[in-house]
Amino acid sequence: MEPINIDNDIINMEPPPSPKPSFVRNANLANMKEDYLYHLALDSKNHDLRDMFKDVKFVCFGGSPSRMKAFAFYMKDQLKYKMIAGQTLENISKGSDRYVLYKVGPVLSVSHGMGIPSLSILIHEILKLLNHAGCDPDSVVFFRLGTSGGLGLEPGTVVISEAAVDGILRPYMEVATLGMIIQYPAFLCPELNKELLDTAKSIGCQSVLGKTMCTYDFYEGQARLDGAFCDYTEEDKMNFLKRAHARGIANIEMESLCFAAMCHRAGVKSAVLCVTLLNRLEGDQISTPHDVMEEWQCRPQRIVAAFIKQKLGITD
16 A cells, blocks of 8 residues: 555545555555454464465355254355364354354355444455465455345345445445545456356346445434434435436345455455345335245355356266
8 A cells, every 4th residue: 555645535546556465455464473363363373374374265254153054054065065074164263252164175155243333343354364375366266145135136146246336326345444435346246247147047036226325324224214313304314315326236135345455455356145125115124924035045155156166177
């Protein structure tokens, strides 16, 4: 990062080219005798991170710990991964109550909680983990698998994000650093998105490419009428959502902007796949039966699993 003029209030920061592929861009890390990944309950002194994670090729992020545990077991079956006798899949980060982390061969399944702050912490530590493990940044792909509110889409549709924007439709994430606001562009990989869309079609999973609005709040930030506070009318809400829809917004959630910005900053290929649980143009609350929603929530997982199997040459 170039020196910053502290007289400026807002800095727009495009990551400079890295002299060599690396998950991290922090010279301070080289001077640390030990790196404690506190929120993952792992560290570079007491764990052989290279031996544990050197073969990782795919990192799959999702908000719910139980969902990412289920995804790990699903991938175990999909990859036909055989555990050594007496072993089972365990939460590698069980020493922490912040996130869960499961490993199935070259696949990591990790929960990130809800919202940008929680996700940001996790991505920092996952990037450092992969760096300690000696993984190749050019060979690792990050996926966010989640749920969202759709705009003008049939519930159950998977939106593959072609772009991420904030609550006022700006394509960058703002981070307050040293008393300044730094703006990091949020880009996603169009080539990867095309492959994922083709994969979705091949398995019969209803999917579209679209822009994703990422907000810092679930209620007022997403123009809901059912929060504890609401200082706008239903007409105000509908006008806002219709304007967003007219500008290409297909769904709304709370993590894509951070995910896209941090992956772009690290030079990691990434994709965001979120199923829509309702059409926000028709209401705010979800009334779909639980079993139907459970099937919908598995759709992004099915697409990514099929993609990973294709890349690994695994056939049914």
